[in-house]
Amino acid sequence: MPKKRPAVAIASAAALAFSLTACGGSGPKNKEGLGTADAIAVGHRKPVPVLSGTTLDGAKLDLASFKGKVVVLNIWGSWCDSCEAEAPYLEQAYQAFKDKGVQFVGVDTRDNAGQAKAFVKAKQISYPNLFDDDSETLLTKLAGFTSLGFLPSTLIIDKNGDLAWRALRPVDYNDLSAALGPVIAE
Template sequence: MSAACRAPRSPNRSLRRSDRSRRGRATLLAAGAAALALTLSACGSGGTSGGSGKTNFITSKDGISTAEKGDRHDAPAIDGETLDGEKLSIDDYKGKVVVLNVWGSWCPPCRAEAPNFKKVSAATKDDVQFVGINARDPEKGPAISFEKDYGIGYPSLYDPMGRLMLRFPKGTLNPQFIPSTVVIDRDGKIAARSQQPLNEEKLRKMVDPLIAEK
């Protein structure tokens, strides 16, 4: 089972007492089973990911998926407002490797991996631009405090509804969990993905080969 965590439920999704009928419970059980099946499928792959032969990327035993240079898809437009209120687009970083880390202040695995992202971002700043995607935080305050607590110096797009993740085409190395990390090569193509919290070694494993692609 993946160490990725799910976003907290928003208040307006709670069930009314009058709706807790036998039919409602059955529907919830069916939905839960479907969600569990999706999670197991996403976390259990170890060879050719996706199982359809159309994905053209490989998932290693450590959960890192990579695509060969000729098989990579164009990254979608990822832009918006940062936690600091500035406008940001990853198109501004063409020519550099871009690391996109999807995180939330409410997510324990995100806190566990944050020091590793701080360290690697500082060590690779000449070749790599790190960009966070802060997802499912209803307010900016906790996310801003998170960045201060861990000394995160790179910007994060504020995405309270999690919509930026949906811009990635299905069947590509699209992020599906929080935390997720996607690495985009110098040509703006999706090159690698992890859907688990990363230590320093695994993060460098994703980034270093793309730095070398000059």
């Protein structure tokens, strides 16, 4: 029996390391900027790929329909502790900015629909959330704009559809409020 304990300890440590890497780790893809939040000057912005798909409510959603609005795009997973911690701040910011021409959209990835719906319900998230499941089709379209191996991440897309701000780390209400002000004023 004592010989089994090291194997169990090693397996437990490996599982813990994997779960930490999956949420806030530094996977090999798109590591640049992890842990940062940066504004992008108007002349240096690039168009964000248009995402479309099915929301957790079963509705069709196309980001192109929000052209002319500022869009806050948050990429999350229900299994991610940092995503869970930031969810109330995102909802708070959504409530504060929805009447100022700002649309929030979540992108749930690496979940099954039941997990994602339970997360949205538990966190009382009222803005639409696209469902990306294990296929990562939507996440892959954002290569170069966000990390493919790190969650959460938040992008602010300006009224022209260009990336104006990105956070490759958890955000809070103050982060979002400070970042949205200048983009809304443009």
